[in-house]
Amino acid sequence: MIDVLASILQRVISIPAGIAAAASERVWLPRSVSTFAGDIDFAWDVVFWLSVFFFVLITLITVYFMFRYKRRTPDQEALPAPDHHLPIEIAWSVLPLGIVVVLFWQGFAQYVNMATPPQDTYEIQVSAMKWSWLFTYPNGAVTNELHVPIDTPIELVMTSSDVLHAFFVPEFRVKKDIVPGRYSNLWFEATEAGDYDLMCTEYCGKDHSAMLAKVTVHEPGGFEPWLKEESDYYNKGWSMEEIGEKLYNTRGCKTCHSVDGVNGTGPTFLGLYGIEHALVGGGTAVVDENYVRESILEPQATIVAGYDPVMPTYQGRLSEQDISALIAYLKSLGN
Numbered sequence: 001m002i003d004v005l006a007s008i009l010q011r012v013i014s015i016p017a018g019i020a021a022a023a024s025e026r027v028w029l030p031r032s033v034s035t036f037a038g039d040i041d042f043a044w045d046v047v048f049w050l051s052v053f054f055f056v057l058i059t060l061i062t063v064y065f066m067f068r069y070k071r072r073t074p075d076q077e078a079l080p081a082p083d084h085h086l087p088i089e090i091a092w093s094v095l096p097l098g099i100v101v102v103l104f105w106q107g108f109a110q111y112v113n114m115a116t117p118p119q120d121t122y123e124i125q126v127s128a129m130k131w132s133w134l135f136t137y138p139n140g141a142v143t144n145e146l147h148v149p150i151d152t153p154i155e156l157v158m159t160s161s162d163v164l165h166a167f168f169v170p171e172f173r174v175k176k177d178i179v180p181g182r183y184s185n186l187w188f189e190a191t192e193a194g195d196y197d198l199m200c201t202e203y204c205g206k207d208h209s210a211m212l213a214k215v216t217v218h219e220p221g222g223f224e225p226w227l228k229e230e231s232d233y234y235n236k237g238w239s240m241e242e243i244g245e246k247l248y249n250t251r252g253c254k255t256c257h258s259v260d261g262v263n264g265t266g267p268t269f270l271g272l273y274g275i276e277h278a279l280v281g282g283g284t285a286v287v288d289e290n291y292v293r294e295s296i297l298e299p300q301a302t303i304v305a306g307y308d309p310v311m312p313t314y315q316g317r318l319s320e321q322d323i324s325a326l327i328a329y330l331k332s333l334g335n
């Protein structure tokens, strides 16, 4: 409780610093780090300042009319008023129409640009699941943070293995729903190296707000060495346990299973291997190789008593070798 208050207080105190930092860039919007950002921010500015202009104008006229046409004595007769005025009516129809057409043209042009990836994009597969991200690169490397080269058009082919999620990177000004059972595509080109936040913006259950990842934009020449380093765990001289630990950290298991003995969305892996426990619907199971394999590939086949059936299947996303490595890792945490 005190912790929470302290952290809220800290945030409130840091607001002026935050505003100062933002003002040095842009007051309303996050940093612009993609080729889309300039046009989108321009469209946003136009809509914003148009709204401010008409808000102020209409408010002032309303206030003026309030005083100008006030009834001054209780028995004052209503003034004669024209029932219509053609030039004004034409003006207030044609002007807004013109404005709306310009806004539509701006928005539609930008929409078309964002919806059509250029030729020769670098393609990365995105798999969203409760509550983590998997990114698969053309050479088969898989990570749970997104890495991209700078100044390169990147195309994401995204799907979900459970419920609706959405991909959102404010600095890139890109956002798209990810729907189970179909692919959605999105493209962008990052213009500044650094780390940016990637979040899920479609409410997807208990840990939705923690469904975060980082996007790292690499300097020229930085991406390829990184990708090489992330590829092929089995050729690095690592033990199966080490590979299993790496998979545990990068494939989403960590979101639901701890290794410190605290049960979360799923049971902790500490001391799990070899124990016998009760299942939903009666019966018991011993956590051995076959049981772990089944839990990973067909999580709904048996449900541990006291838990919800929310584990996603890893069918097609972990190889037999990966599963063996995870089993080795579980064994190393067992008993």
Ligand SMILES: [Cu+2]
Residues within 6 Å of the ligand: 129, 131, 164, 165, 166, 200, 201, 202, 203, 204, 208, 211
């Ligand atoms: Cu989500």
